[in-house]
Amino acid sequence: MFQASLLDLDSPTAPGPLGSAVRRTVLDHGAWIDLCPGWMSGADALFDRLVTAVPWKAERRRMYDKVVDVPRLLKFYDEHETLPHPALEEARARLTRHYLPELGEPFATAGLCFYRDGRDSVAWHGDTIGRGGTEDTMVAIVSVGTPRTLALRPRGGGASLRYDLGHGDLIVMGGSCQRTWEHAVPKAGGTVGPRISVQFRPRGVR
Template sequence: MAAHAQGSLFDQTDEIRLGPLTDVTRTVLGDGAWIDLLPGWLGGADALYEELASGVPWRAERRQMYERVVAVPRLLAFYGERGDGSRDELPHPVLTEARDALSTYYAGELGEPFTTAGLCYYRDGHDGVAWHGDRTGRGSREDTMVAILSVGAPRDLVLRPRHRHGTVVRRPLGHGDLIVMGGSCQRTWEHAIPKTTRAVGARISVQFRPRGVS
């Protein structure tokens, strides 16, 4: 099932490890929304990609789209909380470390920990996700955060204002890059991974969210 990911010339280690969060750079988007970016937060990202691509129990989904059922153009996995309050074990220890590090770093702004992890596997340029905001849960009415760690080949994450014309923000993410969407971002902005006809390698994104945000 594992698709090929183009390796990074800058990530030449197989040691899977996180760097510090001290070099996070914030960009204010407007309307109370912002993004934080830290390229290459995870070292050994290509090695982690290989482990996740072959070891995660990926599932394909189909969804109702108007009058027909269509295949979701990516593979999915989800790690959440159980009824007893415990959490599903993440597929690699470094992801648990990443979730805990993000919870600590953003504790003052977020006020709660990241608890869930959703994984998306974009196998090639035919896979993507349309414009959306994470507004199914509390993100529809509250400021919150969604942190995304990307491994594998870079794909563009694009953002645009939801209710007005404005500049589209584009960030290529892969090879251990971190982006955090915060403030009102899920309500006032939309984001997408556009499909592409260009030859691109596979990418896996790991989305950390607080409880009740989806």
């Protein structure tokens, strides 16, 4: 069951400033992450809207010798599609303005994942389909709903980092992060509420 944040009551749904609000952590191998807790105000109202407005899809994928259900619901918005809430359009525009000097191009697409409860998850991976497998890039993730753990670890093994993200938190993975690190949303035990993540990416990165 989703439990709204008391800090989010009656807040307008809009992204906040970046600039000095962003905290960067430099990782190994040319990777880095930026964090901006509570960046999206009115995030709980946005969560409620996305649950009903997004045409969520349940997918099945081949894993080794069988086809299995993907343990989350998905929706991908290509660069020419209208996003399901004006706050997401503004978020993408603000992220582009802030990161353009480093990224060199705009954020173009938005991939949404709906983690319905603690059984939904995503395994360790990097966004290496397309240019992300060979070039430095950025993936900006806005999380709304109940906080869930986003874990990161060096590709090939090593100690992991863990961030509990929800209620409008922003994390940006940049530099070589998609090639030299992996990230995951592990399954969670007990009663865990739902969460939606919105991943903004440049053209040709998945």
